[in-house]
Amino acid sequence: MTENNLAIVVLAAGQGTRMKSRTPKVLHRIGGRTLVGHVLTTAQRLQATHVEVVVRHERDRVAASISETYPDVTIVDQDDVPGTGRAVQVALDALPADYEGDVLVLSGDVPLLDNDTLTALLDAHRSSGAAATLLSAILDDPTGYGRIIRDETGNVSRIVEQKDANEDEAAVGEINAGVYVFQASMLREYLPQVGMANAQGEMYLTDVIGLLRGAQKRISAAITNDLQVALGVNDRAQLAEAGDLLRRRIIRHWQREGVTIVDPASTWIDDDVTLAPDVTILPDTQLLGATTVAAGATIGPDTTLVDCEVGEDATVRRTDGTLAVIGARATVGPWSYLRPGTILGADGKIGTFVETKNTTIGEGSKVPHLSYVGDATIGRGVNLGAGAITANYDDIAKHRTEIGDEVHTGSHNVFVAPVSIGAGAKTGAGAVIRKDVPAGALALSVAPQRNVDGWVENNRQGTKAAAAAADARTSQKAADGRQEEDR
Numbered sequence: 001m002t003e004n005n006l007a008i009v010v011l012a013a014g015q016g017t018r019m020k021s022r023t024p025k026v027l028h029r030i031g032g033r034t035l036v037g038h039v040l041t042t043a044q045r046l047q048a049t050h051v052e053v054v055v056r057h058e059r060d061r062v063a064a065s066i067s068e069t070y071p072d073v074t075i076v077d078q079d080d081v082p083g084t085g086r087a088v089q090v091a092l093d094a095l096p097a098d099y100e101g102d103v104l105v106l107s108g109d110v111p112l113l114d115n116d117t118l119t120a121l122l123d124a125h126r127s128s129g130a131a132a133t134l135l136s137a138i139l140d141d142p143t144g145y146g147r148i149i150r151d152e153t154g155n156v157s158r159i160v161e162q163k164d165a166n167e168d169e170a171a172v173g174e175i176n177a178g179v180y181v182f183q184a185s186m187l188r189e190y191l192p193q194v195g196m197a198n199a200q201g202e203m204y205l206t207d208v209i210g211l212l213r214g215a216q217k218r219i220s221a222a223i224t225n226d227l228q229v230a231l232g233v234n235d236r237a238q239l240a241e242a243g244d245l246l247r248r249r250i251i252r253h254w255q256r257e258g259v260t261i262v263d264p265a266s267t268w269i270d271d272d273v274t275l276a277p278d279v280t281i282l283p284d285t286q287l288l289g290a291t292t293v294a295a296g297a298t299i300g301p302d303t304t305l306v307d308c309e310v311g312e313d314a315t316v317r318r319t320d321g322t323l324a325v326i327g328a329r330a331t332v333g334p335w336s337y338l339r340p341g342t343i344l345g346a347d348g349k350i351g352t353f354v355e356t357k358n359t360t361i362g363e364g365s366k367v368p369h370l371s372y373v374g375d376a377t378i379g380r381g382v383n384l385g386a387g388a389i390t391a392n393y394d395d396i397a398k399h400r401t402e403i404g405d406e407v408h409t410g411s412h413n414v415f416v417a418p419v420s421i422g423a424g425a426k427t428g429a430g431a432v433i434r435k436d437v438p439a440g441a442l443a444l445s446v447a448p449q450r451n452v453d454g455w456v457e458n459n460r461q462g463t464k465a466a467a468a469a470a471d472a473r474t475s476q477k478a479a480d481g482r483q484e485e486d487r
Contacts, residue, residue, distance in 0.1 A: 005101030006048040006122070007184070009091040012036050012066075012108030013056035013078040018235040024058040025233065026108040027065055030243035031250065032270030032288055035233055036062070038111035038246075040070050041271075045115045046104070046122075050095055052076050053108070054087040083202030085194045092187055100184055102126070105205065107178035109233045111242055112249075117229050118179070124222045125181040131217035132186060132209060134159075135179035137230035138223065144234055145175035146206055148221060156219040159206035163199045174223070176206065177230035186212060246271070262300075282317070294328070303333070311346065324356075327363070345380070358398075362405070374398075375417065379405035385429070387412040404439065 016025025026036035033041065036053065043051050051070075055062045056078040063075045076094045078087050088105055095103075102125065106113065117135070125133035134156070136148050144162055147169050151157040159176050160169045190211045194203050213219055224230055228245045231238065250271060251264045258277030261267050266284045269275075274292040281287070282300030289307035293299060296313040305321045311328035321338035327346035332338065336350050341358035344350055348361050351368035358375050365382040367373055373384070375392040382403055390401040391414055401415045404423035414432045415421070422439030428446065437443040457466045457473075 006046060006104060007050040007095055007099060007101060008043045008046065008048045008052070008104045008106065009088055010036065010039055010043065010051070010053045010106045010108050011084055011087050011178075012062060013054050013087050014109075015057040016109070016234070019239070020236075024062050026062060027058075028233070028239055030111060030239065031246040032272055033111075034065060035111045035242075036066065036108035037069060038271070039106050039108055039113065040066065040073060042113050042115055042118065043104075043106065044070070046118060048104070049101070050074065050099070052091045052094060054078050054091050056087075081203055082200070083196070084205035085191060085203035085207060088187065088205050089191045089203075092184070092191065095184070103182045103184050103187055105178075105180040105182070107232060110178055110230070111233065112229050112231055112245060113179065114229060117224055117226065121179065121222050122181060124220065128220045129218065130220040131183055131212050133181045133220045133222060134209070135177040135230065136174050136221045136223050137177055137227050138173050139175055139227060139230075140173070142173050142175045145232070146178075147172040148174045148176055150174075155213075156209060156221045157213050158210040161198070161200070161204065161206065175230065177224070178232060179230075180205070182208070186217065190215070276312075308338070339374075373401075376401040376403065376415075378403045379407065379423065381406045383408045385409045385411040385413060385427075389414045391416045 012026045014025065019025045019028065027034045052074045053066055054076045059077065066073055066075065074094060076091045078090055092103065104122065121133060121135050146159045146161045147165055148156060149158050149160055149169060149172065190208050193211055194207045196203050198204060209219055231242055233239050233242050247268055250269045251261055251267060254269065254275050255261055257275065259275045260280040262281065263283035267281055268286040270288045272290045273287045276293060276295040278295045279293045280298045282298065284302045285300035286304040287299065288305065291305045291308045293310040294312040297310045298315045299305065299310065300317060302318045303316055307323045308321045309325045310316060311326060311330065313328060314326050314330045316326060316332040318334035319332050319336045319338065323340035324338040324342040326332055326344050327348055329346055330344045330348045332344065332350045335353050337355040338350065339355065339357035342356040343360040345361055345363040345365065347364045349366040349368060350356060353369060354367050354371045356373045359373050359378065361367065361378045362380040362382065364380055365378050367384045367388065368386065370386045371384055371388040373388065373390050375398050376390050377400065388409060392398050392401065399417035401417045402420040404421060406424045407421050409427040410429035410431060412430050413427050416432065416434045419433055420436045422437055422441065424440045425437045426442050427433060428442065428444040431443055431445045433443055456469045460466045
């Protein structure tokens with residue numbers, strides 16, 4: 001769509017009481033976006049000249065969420081007059097007075113609408129010259145939706161809301177998807193005629209259809225063959241259903257783009273994730289936010305990545321990562337925790353039970369196991385021994401640890417920041433590094449070992465340990481006695 005005679009109105013004023021939530025319904029999330037966010041993302045692709053969102057319930061919260069992500073959208077406030085008809089009326093009033101194009105009305109709780117469906121709807125509307133065109137679908141269980149009532153010739157005569165439907169009308173399977181296209185001039189003429197004489201005491205937008213029919217105006221309806229696009233979200237069950245349908249849609253898309261997804265049923269991929277061909281996703285994996293994965297990488301099993309970047313041919317398994325960068329051919333996991341600011345260079349390794357934060361790890365460097373590395377810069381070809389800890393916090397501020405190229409450290413080292421380890425240096429096992437280490441030096445912090453004989457027997461009398469020590473002492477004395485006799 002590139003025509004400039006299109007205004008889009010998104011209805012997001014309702015309370016959504018069936019969600020039973022402190023969160024406004026349209027701000028509940030599936031696939032990494034709010035419900036209304038999915039609608040607005042689709043709306044943006046239609047290149048409309050005006051996009052408006054009508055808000056009322058939790059007005060400030062909804063408006064702030066929308067404006068943060070969609071700053072070009074116009075927020076329109078609905079007044080105390082309830083109903084979708086009034087919502088569209090205030091949106092119409094916010095358009096330029098001389099606007100005479102089409103008005104596409106979308107619901108903020110129908111998140112699965114896609115660009116192709118809406119483009120086809122607009123094309124059908126414009127080619128038919130209808131005063132109004134609506135999107136419909138035929139459902140086996142239409143409960144909760146407005147019913148489309150057609151006359152004996154098959155033309156749309158009116159829309160009846162669920163609570164106003166009689167028995168025959170409620171049995172109709174064709175439902176209103178809550179998507180309409182109107183000529184702006186028709187809305188301006190007939191919306192003021194809509195009353196509130198219904199079970200809810202609301203000003204229904206759907207009543208405009210009946211008024212237009214009464215005035216002998218042409219009304220058309222386009223039945224979508226994809227029932228999923230028409231599904232609205234009114235409660236938590238429908239939210240989960242919509243989320244699962246979106247998940248399946250996203251997975252099918254990436255499979256067709258050359259991504260191997262071993263177990264689609266246990267895989268979740270957000271709408272903003274980008275995957276290259278030949279990526280492999282193993283079971284129980286979640287790729288969330290704006291995560292990107294380059295060609296040949298393998299992710300999973302049991303892995304969650306949020307807003308991460310994974311390089312070519314990297315392997316990430318049994319890992320939780322957020323705002324991390326993983327270089328080409330690097331390996332991460334199992335059981336690694338990558339916190340924001342982690343950057344792992346090409347061919348690097350973050351291994352088993354390792355936590356990293358705000359740390360850059362150079363090309364080919366390894367943090368293999370049982371370590372915490374936070375607020376650090378690590379050069380190329382470094383190997384940190386098991387149990388390495390950067391003590392980065394002094395109870396007032398965070399400090400950095402700097403480790404040069406080709407440094408190899410002993411097991412169970414503690415680096416008390418701020419501290420710098422020069423290139424090629426080495427550290428001994430158990431070292432506590434409190435001072436800078438020059439390049440090429442060996443750093444040791446060795447204290448003499450002191451053994452206090454008999455301590456357990458004297459201080460832990462009656463314990464199994466004391467008994468075992470006494471037995472060992474007796475056995476040793478007997479062995480010493482035999483050795484003395486042999487001499």
